[in-house]
Amino acid sequence: MSAFSIGGLSSGIDTASLISQLMTVAAQPQTQLKNQLSAQQSVLTAYQAINTKLTALQAAADAVKQASTWAATKAVSSSTAVIASTTSAAASGSATTFDVIRLATAQISTVAAAGAVVASPPNGIDVVDSSGVTHHLTLADGSAASVATAVNNAALGIRASVVNTDAGPLLQFTSVATGAAGAFTVNGLDTAPQTLVAARDAKIAVGDPNAGGYTISSSSNTFNNVVPGVTFSVGAVVSGVTIAVSSDATAISDKIKALVDAANATLAELGKHTGKGGVLESDFQINSITNSVLSTVSRGDNTGTSFAPIGVQLTSTGTLAFDATAFAAGYAADPAKAQAAAATSLAGALSSLAMNSSTVTLSPLINSGTSQVGQLNKQIADWDTRLEGQRTAMQSKYTAMEVALQKLQATSSYLTSALSALSESNSASRK
Missing domain, CATH: 3.30.70 (Alpha-Beta Plaits)
Structure with a gap:
């Protein structure tokens, strides 16, 4: 008589693999949430990166607007033995001539x-x-x-x-x-x-002390406020040194270059995220910022005059270019006009644009994106708890099934043995 049996490990089913497959299906809603989270994080990161560049653009523009930028001065010494510098108190056009009588010494x-x-x-x-x-x-x-x-x-x-x-x-x-x-x-x-x-102070003479001139002493080789706002250090005994204070066009030029660099950095960051395949490619609000920056430069100053006289122009590739030589020439020809164009028209417009784009456009988007990321993380965490419960329930269910099948298998083995013994007993009795 043939015996019956239940093959495999009790059920003959790879329950671990089965549970894994079932959990993959059950986790599809969470997977979708994770995909949404990844996409939202990419958008949020883009918003934050653009906002950082706009903040830097506003700072650079505000630096050009500052009156102190246009009041920058430099001191030029006629002697290499005398090194001079200025503070904000120095006035362009001031000057002095003196003799270095002696240097300061330590005893x-x-x-x-x-x-x-x-x-x-x-x-x-x-x-x-x-x-x-x-x-x-x-x-x-x-x-x-x-x-x-x-x-x-x-x-x-x-x-x-x-x-x-x-x-x-x-x-x-x-x-x-x-x-x-x-x-x-x-x-x-x-x-x-x-x-x-001997311990001696440094001393300079302005004019002839014996004929209305005067001397000034310093415990070090540095003199302050011989000319208001000017500091200079003497390194040798020398006669007829002239220090003249003039406007520092180079320092002003550097501020404008920094503004142009900040604008280009902002345009590059915008292009990175709004270009083909970028996460903000179809975002009209963000794309409009690029157009606003470029149009601010293209329309020129308040009279419609190009910014070329102060060295700022648009390039064919949609960026800004700065020509320091052109700025120097424009500033030398008419300082007030150059200041009005750079500080009021260009820097003023870019500062307002950057501030509005940051506070009105990007800040709400960043706040909303941050909130959405938080909500998605919470939903994903809730699904972790739910899925763990499902996995535990499945494991308990299939474990119970395996136990039941093991019992059936034991009963099957017993019945098979009993029937075999009975069959042998009957065969023996017939002989």
């Missing part, structure tokens, strides 16, 4: 240090500063090294060291600062130090 004093330099160390030494204040210093011993340590530890603006020279060791004292304010005297050494370099 250097030395004393022989072949042996002890203080015969009675317990008495210490005294250092007198330029104000006449005496600073008493105690010594560990009478050696030059001990004196140097005491002076350095006192932090009096004097550095001391033992210098090994060709003629033997010297104890050297050097003022940290230049000028008469750094002068000092060291008392209490067995031999009074010899001053090699």
Whole structure:
């Protein structure tokens, strides 16, 4: 008699693979949400990138609009030994001529240090500063090294060291600062130090001091406000130095170039996302920003005059170009007209455009996109919980099925064995 059986691992079904396939189907709504999230994140990233460029464009335009930009000055020195610079307080057209009489020096004093330099160390030494204040210093011993340590530890603006020279060791004292304010005297050494370099202020003379002119001193080699808003440093004794202050057209030109660069960066970012295949290709609001930037330049200033006289023009590829030479010529010919064209017409228009595009157009889109991303993430997370529950339910269901089938299989085996034994018993009884 033939036996019956249930083949495979109980059910003969690859339940793990089956559950995986069923879960793939069940997860299709979540997969769609994930695709929506990816697309929304791409759009949001594009909005944010464009907004960043617009913010930079507005900042560059505002810099051109600033009155301080057009008040920029530079100081030119007739001597390479005198380096000058200006602050916002300098007035174009101001100038001065002077002689550098001497440079500032720091005091250097030395004393022989072949042996002890203080015969009675317990008495210490005294250092007198330029104000006449005496600073008493105690010594560990009478050696030059001990004196140097005491002076350095006192932090009096004097550095001391033992210098090994060709003629033997010297104890050297050097003022940290230049000028008469750094002068000092060291008392209490067995031999009074010899001053090699005196502490002196730098000095310049404007005109002849003996005939109505005057001198100006500085503790350093830097002079401030000899001409209002001008700082200069002297590096050599020289006569007939002239420093003249003029408008700094180069600094202004650099600001306009920065504006053109910011506009081009904005156009490039817009093109990246609105061009063929871009995530914002069909977004009219964003595409209109590109047209607005280009039209702002193409229509020229408030009178309809091209921006070419200040060096700004459109190129055939839809970008802006800046010619510094053209700006310099236009500014030199009529500074007020150049300022009106660049600061009011060009920078003013681009600043307003960038601000409105950012606050009115992009900010709401970014806020909405951010909200949508948050909602999609929440829905996806909810689906994670739901799908996990479904997977658990399926696993429990198929596990129960396997257990039931195992029991049936055991019963089948028992019945098969019992029937076989009965058949053998009947065969034996017939013999």
